[in-house]
Amino acid sequence: MPSLKDKRLEAMLATLAACRRVCVLTHYNPDPDSISSAWALQRILVVRTKARAEVVYGGIIGRAENQLMVHRLGIELIHYNLIARSDFDAFALVDTQPGTGNNPLPEGIVPHIVIDHHPEEPATAAAAYQDVRPGIGAAATMLYEYAVAAGIRIDAMLATALFYGIKSETHNLGRGVTRADVDAYVDLVPRVRKDIISSIEHAPLTTAYFVMLDRAIKGTTIHGPLVLSVLGNVDNPDMVSECADLMLRLEHVNYAMAMGRFNGDLCVSFRTSDPAVEAGEVLKAVVGRDGTAGGHSEMAGGMVEGHGKAALGATRAACRELGQRLIKRLRIRDGAEGVPLLKSPDTTPSQQVIRALLRNGTTDARTG
Template sequence: MSNAAAVLTRLRSASSLAVVCHDDPDPDSLASAIALESLARTCGVETVDILYGGSIVHQQNRAFVDLFDVTPRRYSDARLEANELVAFVDHSVPGEHNQVPRGTPIDIVIDHHPSERTVPSDVIDVRESYGATATILAEYFLESELELTPRIASALLFGLHRERLDFYRQPTDREYAAAAALHERTDPERLRELYGVSFLPGSVDAFGDVIHNRIRQGSCLVSCIGRLENRVALAQGADFLLNIDGVDTVLVGGVIRDEVHLSGRTTRPDLDLGESFGRLFGDRGSVGGHDDMAGGQLPLEDVAGTTDAEDVLVERLRDRVGRRFLDAVAGDAAEPDA
């Protein structure tokens, strides 16, 4: 039995399903969630709850929810337990990047990220060789010949584009094949509107600080900023800085409330960024990721003490996080990037 057939068979056994996205869900996670919801309803599942922890603050993620009529609900144990089946999309282990208690049994897991922990699920479709979970869901539709509506095709195409193709983050042949198959089924107007959404004002300010505060060591670049409203600008800044000529690895850090948030990117084939984050910062907070993207949160007091002075805060982050990262993954002396 194929993975798609196993998932469909499991869906046909229940009348309700909770689809759990990871915390702060991105387009890959959201697209995969509504694609699985569509499959579930085709299989006769009457009730589908899409659940998430964290927040949806990135301007394109918020626009995605609006334009694709997604109705995600804040995670709670009660909402999870109210459904017969539980599915994870774009993550795999309870308690890692989600609010689900560790050890909770899961019925279906669909993901492309590697995990060092055992995945506690009846039906497991984890394809580490794939670049996006949306690609896996697209193949479910294409292999089963189930109806692929313009809404779902557009969502999946946007999800795999944002995960891999837009920034050329090690896409596989499967991403290109899925994109080609989805393209003719999409709603072009909806996609154009989604790509044209604007930045939040606070993100623009923080984004400017990310650019201004950058320092470079060889092909590695770091930027540490002070306090910001949400971590959207950190990921956006990391994506942007990776486009600088000669730069192949980026770390951006900033402070949200009582935590230091980190966002990293690399195109180096010899560097596993998730492993590097774990080795450098795993003993100080919650970090993780995979070979080309990583992120995490560190307790602010552990990293920078209790200072309220913004310039002191930035300098401590640069010394205790940024330079530690540069020394570990780069070679030459760090200097401001002109």
């Protein structure tokens, strides 16, 4: 009797029976989960169908880690601007869905395939094949299952890509994982090139990165349990999400939102460690009709278009407005003003603890 995984695979492949060339779309600025998932689907389609398949993205691969991942693993991605959409007779979406505004699926095109782990979007129902499982920690886990069911060879490079996709998406299995994620991770470990993972995780950073980081820190204010970062213009949109990730690590902080302008769009990232708050829903409400947003329970991203010609002052005002909406939404009292990150007291509790330990001679001062 065919397993559920085999049935899923056969149902997916059946939708492409008459297709010649498939466009596998990631989200705009693809992260490791999206890149590895698309790459795995491309491999499956090349082996198991008569169609050719390309991995296509619409934005920019910004993070140093992601650029190095693509380079070291030899993943071929094509920018959407370089393809002719008439060359393709089928579209497949991974780690994203139609109608989310975070992928370059052309208006009016109904995708053949949607495989995703974000909450289901209404437009997805029209796809010939959908597999949307919001409980799963990483899309790469789903594509690993398809790859196994398809019987394709998962070589060291593909294994490393999928492993890194799961690892980075789930913070090393520490965030929103299911049994399937753990199984895929464990299965992949023996085949992974650990040296490549290590080099990706310690990718060289440009001086431009530190300039941007400096600006991000200077543009950050603390509003009780919330941190807001206004970055101004950024040279890559991933900087916005990196900043939100970093600021959530500030002690006593449960929410972080970062905003920056890239290519005429205002990019927004929201992170939370509060299990009572659904990040995707909160950001959708905050952005409202101004733009698009979506995400998971702990992380979300959004975009407000039309900031290309706006003066930076107007964009900053829009950021302040989004910040105020978030403060209201999270019901943070006395949060409207905020304190600049660099003006907040320099003696935080953790520093006091370290000093006390040093005074008592219980901390080895030679380390660290």
